[in-house]
Amino acid sequence: MTKRPSVLIVDDRPENLITLEALLEPFNLDIVRATSGAEALAHTLDYDFALVLLDVQMPGMDGYEVAELLRGNKKTKSIPIIFVTARSKAETQIFRGYESGAVDYMFKPLEPIVFNGKVRVFIELYEQKEALRRKTIEFDQKLAELEELQQQLEETNEQLLMLSTTDGLTGLYNKRRFEEIFSEEWERASRTETSLSLIMLDIDHFKLYNDSFGHHLGDDCLRSVAKALRQMELRELDRIARVGGEEFAIVLPDTDPQGAELVAERVRKVISELRIPHNEASGREIVTASFGVSSILPTRHLSSRYLAEAADEALYESKSKNRNCVTFKECMTCWEYAQD
């Protein structure tokens, strides 16, 4: 609901106020009366007037003084003022009125048609201004809502991205992200002609562990291993992923076979040092892992899967030995191609 525009009428003579009120009757206005300049100013504290009809000649503070004070105040400085005066139309008087910020002049006795026409213009201007102000507020609110939605969207996208690249159980990269990283690193190593190494590791007898202690503790075990891997503080460019149930992969850019084997050996020790108790039926007191390592100087005409397969074969060898060990395997297929 929009409220009616308020108009302030100021005159020291009550009968003049009655005349003004009668003339304003056709407009749907909230009329506020004042019989002195001081009273008029006091009303401006409580209302936002669309228009002030101001008598010039008043005892005490006259109309010009009231107008000057209204112009000097931030809240009231843009309220239109129409001076209503019985004075002569002497030009000096009119100029004085404009100096104090009058918007218009009318002379008593007021002529209804002229009066109505003038008042209507100001009321319409006021209503347009109000409508614009409301639209601006609405617009600002919509803008704020939009900004909030935008931020929510960004947060959701971030979460989605994280979910799509992260393994929910361990917080490490997932298989999908691992494959991206692996092929990115392959490309980079081909460009920079540096060696790329891959470690595959698998928790020993994990099925037996799960069967003995249940999946809940199985998950705890995987989380502990993942946490230990993260806390090893490998180089920032080395990336760890969980690529299967109990299988992890570590991509080591710019790392030669010796370096990769050293890292694998460190990881093997870190996992056994966790001393997570295993079911003795496995023949082991604690949880351990087996490792397969391979290394290559990649070239673009080769597929990265050769390196992955070599590391997998090496891991298989570790399993077929007594587990809890590191096996390095040359990436033979690659060498054959590379020597062509």
Ligand SMILES: [Mg+2]
């Ligand atoms: Mg008067």
